[in-house]
Amino acid sequence: MESAIDIQAETFVRDLAAAIVAPREGECLACYLDRVLRDAPCDGSLRLSRTYRDARAPRAVALEDRLQDGGGFCDCEVLMNVYWSKTDEVKPCHGARRGSTKPCDLWYRRTRGDRW
Numbered sequence: 001m002e003s004a005i006d007i008q009a010e011t012f013v014r015d016l017a018a019a020i021v022a023p024r025e026g027e028c029l030a031c032y033l034d035r036v037l038r039d040a041p042c043d044g045s046l047r048l049s050r051t052y053r054d055a056r057a058p059r060a061v062a063l064e065d066r067l068q069d070g071g072g073f074c075d076c077e078v079l080m081n082v083y084w085s086k087t088d089e090v091k092p093c094h095g096a097r098r099g100s101t102k103p104c105d106l107w108y109r110r111t112r113g114d115r116w
């Protein structure tokens, strides 16, 4: 049987992990990915983008298609291929509307064929 302390510790660790990957109020997708990927390595999927979508814009069902269309097949590729920051320092987020997956104006979306 688990003691109350064990349960508390378990809950704490789980809450901590959840707090890192939880999108913050008003935080846009790109700033969210930029922040979380500093603490949690990309796992090669769009897991964080999906977490963001589910939490903030559950109706944006085409998000993954749009990201993959721009070359973002995993979370870190979204920041390498799809959205580029306009400045080196992208904090604090300029804010995103709830229900929208559009990044704030610290980011721009690369257009197709814009390769170096």
Ligand SMILES: [Zn+2]
Residues within 6 Å of the ligand: 042, 043, 044, 045, 074, 075, 076, 077
């Ligand atoms: Zn990646």
Ligand SMILES: [Zn+2]
Residues within 6 Å of the ligand: 027, 028, 029, 030, 031, 032, 092, 093, 094, 095, 096, 103, 104, 105, 106
């Ligand atoms: Zn932002």
